[in-house]
Amino acid sequence: MKPMFAVSPVFPSWLGRALAVAVLAVPLVALAGESALSFSDPAGDDNGTGAYKYPSNPEYKTHAFDLRKLEVTDKGDEVEFKVTMGASIDDPWNSRDWPDGGGNGFSLQFVQVYIDTDHVKGSGFTTPLPGLGKATFADDEAWDKVVLISPQPRTRLSAEVKAKAGALRAGVVVPKSTRASGKSLIAVVKKSDLGELSSKWGFNAIVQSNEGFPVGRDLLTRPVNQTPGPHRFGGGDDSDCDPQWMDMLAGKGKGDGSEVQAQYSAMKYTCGSKVATIPMVYQGE
Amino acid sequence: MNRPIRLALLAAMTLLLALPAYADIAKFDIDGRIYTKHLYQNDDSQGLLTLGNPFWPDKISGHNGVGSELELTIRGKVSQYVEAGARLASRFGMRWQDWWASGDLAYAQENTSGDSEGMNRAAYMQLRGSYIQVTPDMQAINYIRVGAHDFSLFNPWTIGKVRYIDRDNGRGYFIGGKLGGDEQVQWFASAIAMPKLFVGPGWSTGLGDPLLTNAFWSRDWAYAGTVKWQVNESTAVRLVGDFTQDLEVNRADPDAVGTTNANCRDSLGQAIPGCVQDHAVDMLTRYASGNATFDLNSEPTDWLRVTGLLGYSWQHIDPKLAGNGVALNQGVFPLVFKNTQDFAGTLRLSANDPFGVGLSLQAEYFNIGADWNAIFGARREADVLLTDGLVGSGGQLPTLNLANEFIDFDDLWYESCIGWNGATGVATWERDTTRLKAEYTHIEYNTNMQNRDIDKVYPNFLHSEGWTDTGLYDYANVTDRGRDPRSVYRRNQFRRTNIGAVWGKHQFPVGPGLDLEVKLKLVNDTDLRAVNGVGALNDDYEGNIAIGRGSLSMPVYDGVRVGVFSQIEQWDEKNRTGTQALGYGHDITDKQTSGVNLNVNYQGMRFSYYLEYIHKTQDREREADQLWNIWRSKAVVEAAW
Numbered sequence: 001m002k003p004m005f006a007v008s009p010v011f012p013s014w015l016g017r018a019l020a021v022a023v024l025a026v027p028l029v030a031l032a033g034e035s036a037l038s039f040s041d042p043a044g045d046d047n048g049t050g051a052y053k054y055p056s057n058p059e060y061k062t063h064a065f066d067l068r069k070l071e072v073t074d075k076g077d078e079v080e081f082k083v084t085m086g087a088s089i090d091d092p093w094n095s096r097d098w099p100d101g102g103g104n105g106f107s108l109q110f111v112q113v114y115i116d117t118d119h120v121k122g123s124g125f126t127t128p129l130p131g132l133g134k135a136t137f138a139d140d141e142a143w144d145k146v147v148l149i150s151p152q153p154r155t156r157l158s159a160e161v162k163a164k165a166g167a168l169r170a171g172v173v174v175p176k177s178t179r180a181s182g183k184s185l186i187a188v189v190k191k192s193d194l195g196e197l198s199s200k201w202g203f204n205a206i207v208q209s210n211e212g213f214p215v216g217r218d219l220l221t222r223p224v225n226q227t228p229g230p231h232r233f234g235g236g237d238d239s240d241c242d243p244q245w246m247d248m249l250a251g252k253g254k255g256d257g258s259e260v261q262a263q264y265s266a267m268k269y270t271c272g273s274k275v276a277t278i279p280m281v282y283q284g285e
Numbered sequence: 286m287n288r289p290i291r292l293a294l295l296a297a298m299t300l301l302l303a304l305p306a307y308a309d310i311a312k313f314d315i316d317g318r319i320y321t322k323h324l325y326q327n328d329d330s331q332g333l334l335t336l337g338n339p340f341w342p343d344k345i346s347g348h349n350g351v352g353s354e355l356e357l358t359i360r361g362k363v364s365q366y367v368e369a370g371a372r373l374a375s376r377f378g379m380r381w382q383d384w385w386a387s388g389d390l391a392y393a394q395e396n397t398s399g400d401s402e403g404m405n406r407a408a409y410m411q412l413r414g415s416y417i418q419v420t421p422d423m424q425a426i427n428y429i430r431v432g433a434h435d436f437s438l439f440n441p442w443t444i445g446k447v448r449y450i451d452r453d454n455g456r457g458y459f460i461g462g463k464l465g466g467d468e469q470v471q472w473f474a475s476a477i478a479m480p481k482l483f484v485g486p487g488w489s490t491g492l493g494d495p496l497l498t499n500a501f502w503s504r505d506w507a508y509a510g511t512v513k514w515q516v517n518e519s520t521a522v523r524l525v526g527d528f529t530q531d532l533e534v535n536r537a538d539p540d541a542v543g544t545t546n547a548n549c550r551d552s553l554g555q556a557i558p559g560c561v562q563d564h565a566v567d568m569l570t571r572y573a574s575g576n577a578t579f580d581l582n583s584e585p586t587d588w589l590r591v592t593g594l595l596g597y598s599w600q601h602i603d604p605k606l607a608g609n610g611v612a613l614n615q616g617v618f619p620l621v622f623k624n625t626q627d628f629a630g631t632l633r634l635s636a637n638d639p640f641g642v643g644l645s646l647q648a649e650y651f652n653i654g655a656d657w658n659a660i661f662g663a664r665r666e667a668d669v670l671l672t673d674g675l676v677g678s679g680g681q682l683p684t685l686n687l688a689n690e691f692i693d694f695d696d697l698w699y700e701s702c703i704g705w706n707g708a709t710g711v712a713t714w715e716r717d718t719t720r721l722k723a724e725y726t727h728i729e730y731n732t733n734m735q736n737r738d739i740d741k742v743y744p745n746f747l748h749s750e751g752w753t754d755t756g757l758y759d760y761a762n763v764t765d766r767g768r769d770p771r772s773v774y775r776r777n778q779f780r781r782t783n784i785g786a787v788w789g790k791h792q793f794p795v796g797p798g799l800d801l802e803v804k805l806k807l808v809n810d811t812d813l814r815a816v817n818g819v820g821a822l823n824d825d826y827e828g829n830i831a832i833g834r835g836s837l838s839m840p841v842y843d844g845v846r847v848g849v850f851s852q853i854e855q856w857d858e859k860n861r862t863g864t865q866a867l868g869y870g871h872d873i874t875d876k877q878t879s880g881v882n883l884n885v886n887y888q889g890m891r892f893s894y895y896l897e898y899i900h901k902t903q904d905r906e907r908e909a910d911q912l913w914n915i916w917r918s919k920a921v922v923e924a925a926w
Contacts, residue, residue, distance in 0.1 A: 043518065056420075056428050056461065057437050058471075062515055078717070086518070088590050088637075094666070097697060099893055099921075100884040101800070101838050101846050154798075159844025159886030176798050177718040181645065182588060182637030188717050213925060215316070226365055227420040230437075234420070238362060 036073040037199060037283050040255025043068060043086055046207070046247045049276075050264040052235040053228045054246075060209070063087040064108055065246040068183075068255075070205045072113075074197045078176070081147055081187045083111045083205055089180040091151075098212075100153040106180040110150050110210040110220060114143040116202035116280045117195060125171060130164050131214060131221030132206065133236070133244035134275050135267075141202060141280035145194055147173045149187045151210050152220060164219045202280030207247040209233070243267045243276035253281035312362040318925040321353040324693065326917035333380065335694040336758065345405070345691075348917065350380040355410075366422065371415035372433075372453055378405030414453020424468065428461040438473045442596050442629065442683055443527040443576045444509045445663025450691065455480070457507075471513045479505040479529060483686060484661050485572045486607035486620055490531045494571075495608040499543050501534045504568070507661055519584045526577035529661055533606050535567040571606035572620075574660050575599045588637045596629040596683075598657045611744045618744040619686040619771075620658060627654030629683060633671060647671060647711040653683055655704045655731040655773075664688035665699045672709040672726040673786050676700045676755055676770055677806060677832070685744065687771050690760070693919055695895055698755040700770035704732030707782075718792035726784040733778050735816060743774035752810075752828055752856045756878065756899065757913060764911065765862070765903065777824075779813035799839040806832040820865035828858040844886035851879040863907060870906030877901075894920045 046066035047053070054060045063086030071082040095103025114137070116124060124142030128135050137143055146168075150157050154174055161172050173194055175187035191197070209222035211231075224244040228234025236242035250266055251259035267276045324333050325348065332347020356374035363369055379386065388407035389400050416432030433453040437446040438461070447455050457477035464470040481490045481502040491500030509527035516522060534541045539549050539562040549560035578596040585591070601624050610618030633649040649671040665688045668680025679697035687699050707728040714721045739745045751767035758766050786806040793799040808830040815821040831854065838848030854876040860869035880897030901913040 058511075058513070059437060062521065063518065075717070080717075084587075088584055088635075094668075099891070100886065101848065153846070155840050155844055155846040155884055156886050158840065159888075162843045163888045177792060179715055179720070181715065182590070182635075183584070213316075215314075226362075227368065229368065229418065230435075 035197070036071055037197070037201075037203070038072075039070045039203060039205075039249050039253035039281055039283065041067040041069065041205075041247065041249050041253070042255050042257055042260050045260040045263055046086065048224065048233075048235065048243065048246050049267045049269070052224055052233055052246055055222075055228050055231050055233060057230040059090075059092040060108060061087055061090070064090075065207045065209065067111075067205055067207045067247040067249070070113065070203060070249065070253075072197065072203065075188070077191055078188050079191060079194055079197050081113055081149060081175075081189065082184050083113070083149060083186075083207075084184045085109065085207075086183070088183050089185060091180070093212075095151045098153065098156075100155040103151045103153055104178040104180065106151045106185065108151075108209055109185060110148075110208045110222075111185060112206045112208065113147040113149065114204045114206065114278065114280070115145040115147070115194075116141050116282075117144040117198070119200065119202060119280075119282070125168055127168070128206070128278060129168055129172070129219050131218030131244065132208065133224065134241045134269065135243045135278050136275050137278050137280070143171065143280075145171050145173055147175060147187060147189055147194070149175065149178055149185050150220060151178070152212070157220070160214075160220055164217050199284055200282065202282040203253075204249045204278055204280055206245045206278065208245045237271055239271065241271035241275075242269050243278075248278065249281045250279060251281070253283070314360040314362075316358040316925065318356045318358075318923065319353060320356070320923040321351065321921065322693075323351045323920040323922075324918075325349055326694075326915065328915075331380075333378070334691055335696075336690045336692050336760065338690055338760065345378065348694075350382075352377060352380050354408075356413075366420050367417065368420075369415075369417045372413040373410050374413050375408040375410050376405050377408075379408035380406075383407075416453075424463050426460060426462040428459070428473070430459040432456055434459055434475075434477075436477070438475065439509050439511055439525050439527065440578060440580070441663035441667040441669050442578045442594065442659050443525045444477065444507060444661045445659070445667055445682075445684075448665050448688055467515075469515045471515075472511065474510040475508070477507040477509065479507050479531065479661075481505070483619075483664075483688075484529060485531045486602060486618070486622075487610045487614070488619055488686070491533055491571060494606075495613065496606055497533060497571075498536070499534060499541075501532065501568075505529075505531045521582050523580050523582075524577070525580070526575070527661060528575045529573060530570060531572040532568045533571045535569045538567040540564055540566045569603065569606060570601065571603050573601045574658070576659050576662070588639045590635040590637065591633070592635075593632040594630065596657070597626070598629065598654070598659065599626040600624065600658060600660070609741060611739070612741045615747045616739060616745040617747055619660060619684075621656060621744070621774075622742050625656035625658070627656035629653040629657045631669065643714050643716040645713045645715070647709075647713075649709045651702070651708070652706045653702055653704060653731070655734075657683055657703055658686075659684040660686055662686070665697070668699075670702055670705070670709070671711060671724075672728075672784060673724055673806065674700055674702070674726075674784070675782070675808065675810075676753060677786075678755065681705070685771050685773070689755075689758075689770060694756070694917060695919055698770060700753075701773050703773045704730050706731050718798070720788070720790040722788040724784065724786045726782075728782040728784070730778065730780045730782075732773050732775075733780060735777050735779075737774055737776055737778070739774055739776050744771075745774050745776075746772040748772065749775050750826070750862045751872075752808075752830055752858060752861075752874070754874075754876075754901075756876070757901065757915070765905075765908075775812075775814070777815040779816050781811050783809045795839065797840045799837060802834075802836045802838075804832070804834045806830075808832075814860075815865065824860055824863075824865055824869055826858070826860045826869075828856060828861070830854070830856050838882075846884045848882045849880070850882075851877070853877050861905075868907065870908065872906060873904045875902050875904075889926065890922070890924045892920070892922050894918070 066086030069084040073080045089106045091107050093107035095107050121140040124144040126137045126142045173189050175189045178187045211222040224233040224236035226238045250262035269276045330347035333350045333352045334346050337346030354377045358372045360370040383406050386406040387400050388404040390403045391401040414433030419429040435447050435452045436444050459475045461473035490502040490505040507529040511525040513523040536545050539546050549557050576598045580594040583591045609622050611622045631651045636646045638645050662684040670681040674681050676698040679699040681702035709726040711724045746769035748762050748769050749772035753767040789803045791801050810828040812826040814824040834852040836850035840846045856874040859871045861872040863869035878899045883894045885892040896918040899915040903911040
């Protein structure tokens with residue numbers, strides 16, 4: 001009878017070294033000196049106007065589009081955007097295997113962070129990027145920059161922006177890196193693309209869903225139709241007169257219950273007459 | 286008819302023809318796509334898929350050719366609550382050289398007109414996925430779908446999401462709704478027409494079975510249901526179950542076509558008791574299976590996530606109605622040929638950046654029974670375990686019914702994890718544009734056994750030894766490509782595997798960002814094979830596999846990305862293949878792969894190009910050495926509108 005196992009003695013040593021390197025490589029320095037802006041959003045308002053419904057496919061799991069927090073952190077030459085949802089971020093469509101170099105480790109969410117850098121009437125854009133349906137920004141809250149937090153590889157995202165954003169492309173910032181971590185999406189952008197972060201800036205985070213095969217001129221967004229389908233949100237309108245996203249910041253961005261109604265009011269629409277409004281949230285106000 | 290009347294009718298018809306049809310078109314969406322693939326390699330095979338079943342009488346596998354496919358997806362809004370749709374797609378198989386192919390079939394002879402090789406080569410349009418969907422304005426039932434579905438309502442352990450190329454070939458009846466004050470309970474139930482091709486003994490629900498003279502597949506159905514309870518905001522539990530049943534006609538019934546008892550009399554002319562011709566045909570169950578899982582997803586804190594699954598698998602085979610492919614087909618068979626039942630379980634803990642320094646930790650325990658099988662489970666494009674596994678690209682699935690065919694050389698591979706019992710630990714550190722990840726996995730095997738019956742009961746897929754070369758795989762295994770990823774059973778096995786891997790990714794500030802990715806993977810795979818008897822001391826397998834890969838890529842213009850990569854592998858395998866009688870050989874394989882890739886997205890058009898060169902040497906102790914020098918490329922051009 002021979003010994004049952006003669007496992008290679010190489011393993012424990014190399015494995016130990018590899019893990020040690022991985023762990024010791026972690027910079028345990030405190031993140032001192034970094035300034036941050038933080039906005040909160042109430043739980044459970046991931047239903048757009050109050051009537052929107054998730055697609056029927058179970059991959060769109062409960063609270064996957066429920067915005068809870070937006071944190072914007074100054075990191076020296078870069079700015080980090082961290083968007084936290086109500087559920088862990090999954091990657092059911094294996095984004096790492098997508099063409100164009102692979103995606104960013106998540107599949108479902110697509111968050112557009114609109115930024116008003118000057119709060120000046122007539123400065124900036126008052127229409128959102130294509131694919132969000134009919135919506136507008138107030139004249140004095142027009143956006144100057146929008147950061148796209150998408151699972152799509154930068155190559156695909158840049159190409160879509162170039163093809164579909166038109167004049168709005170001037171304000172689009174494609175992050176240098178995007179990733180998922182737990183319930184959060186984290187994007188890092190260069191200050192040279194964004195500008196020097198200021199507490200006077202206004203923000204809103206529009207929570208949409210990534211659609212790799214978008215309809216028409218939609219910029220990688222998933223439509224909100226009248227009735228939900230396996231991969232279509234429901235509760236809206238089959239035309240483009242409705243605002244087509246599930247959640248956003250509203251009110252003062254503190255996360256209190258009144259902001260649910262503020263969101264519903266802002267997204268209220270009537271086809272042919274009333275258009276939804278995307279409010280900017282200013283931390284200093 | 287007089288002239289004025291004729292003129293009036295002509296005018297009326299002209300007016301009718303001129304009327305706009307926008308009233309209907311407003312409720313009608315149509316999307317289109319053209320996909321063109323260019324596949325080339327320095328060999329003489331013809332076909333647009335690297336891997337297809339080699340015995341089929343058509344050129345559906347091969348490495349050289351260009352072909353195009355058109356698909357049209359149609360969705361109609363019938364009313365507020367009713368939608369209907371379909372996808373029409375041309376059959377993929379026509380090469381650009383196939384002028385005049387009309388679908389005429391003459392496999393035995395290839396004539397100079399080219400009009401001889403069947404409908405595949407004629408690129409006919411096929412109805413792929415038609416459905417009618419009703420979404421009633423009710424909570425309890427808010428989803429009814431009749432027709433095509435991708436089966437994503439369930440999970441890989443029961444009925445798996447259909448692979449992409451078959452995404453709307455599955456059809457059935459689906460109904461679902463929500464219950465509870467806050468819609469806390471979501472349910473789906475379905476009846477699914479069993480695919481006659483791949484669910485059942487011999488990848489069939491009767492067709493081609495040597496024991497059947499009148500394969501009856503029109504009443505073969507699978508039934509599945511799921512109930513999900515959102516216990517609270519952070520915790521959900523789900524129960525998923527399925528039952529498949531393959532029915533065949535009872536030929537002893539005098540009403541059956543080809544009955545053995547047409548006159549209800551035995552060979553002696555005596556009346557057979559109970560045999561009555563009543564114009565109703567009795568059915569027997571050729572094969573039935575059932576799988577059920579209970580899974581948990583809990584996120585008690587912002588950083589902690591717990592997921593787990595418990596599963597039960599069961600099957601019944603009637604050996605009088607199902608041919609024993611283990612015996613008759615050299616062990617190439619998707620089922621254990623006997624009635625079985627077994628359990629499976631996984632538990633995963635994920636700590637997401639608990640220290641606030643970018644370090645996340647995951648640990649998973651898995652234990653899948655040796656007789657577990659999910660015949661209708663996910664066949665590819667899903668992954669039930671945390672580990673990178675052995676094949677390292679696609680993932681692990683709890684079925685013998687994997688689908689690694691109809692793929693290109695650069696597609697992902699999937700392996701069966703039936704019988705795996707072990708644990709995985711993963712540490713990931715991410716900060717800005719840097720990502721480091723390390724994995725260690727230890728696998729024991731519930732399939733470890735001595736003198737297992739692989740002649741009549743347990744399929745070994747004929748080739749169960751050696752590290753699998755997924756890059757240069759051939760189904761018939763004429764080039765010693767190693768173990769079939771479906772092969773989980775061996776006659777004598779006492780196996781243990783350790784997997785260690787590290788990944789690194791960093792973006793350097795060069796231009797718009799230069800991405801460097803590296804991967805190092807080491808596998809130690811040991812199998813004592815026979816532990817007793819003659820030759821037991823000389824048959825021990827030990828494979829030490831080392832794989833290193835590096836790549837550089839960067840965008841060079843809006844929508845344009847270029848990359849280069851190189852991969853070096855060495856497989857040092859003691860006693861890789863052989864027999865106890867003839868002995869085993871110590872084989873060393875060296876393989877180097879390098880290549881370039883280019884991706885272009887321009888105004889809705891996507892172009893990708895991938896070129897690689899493979900140099901492989903196989904130094905075999907007991908057989909002739911082998912050499913490969915392979916150039917191969919794949920390009921895709923597609924546009925959707």
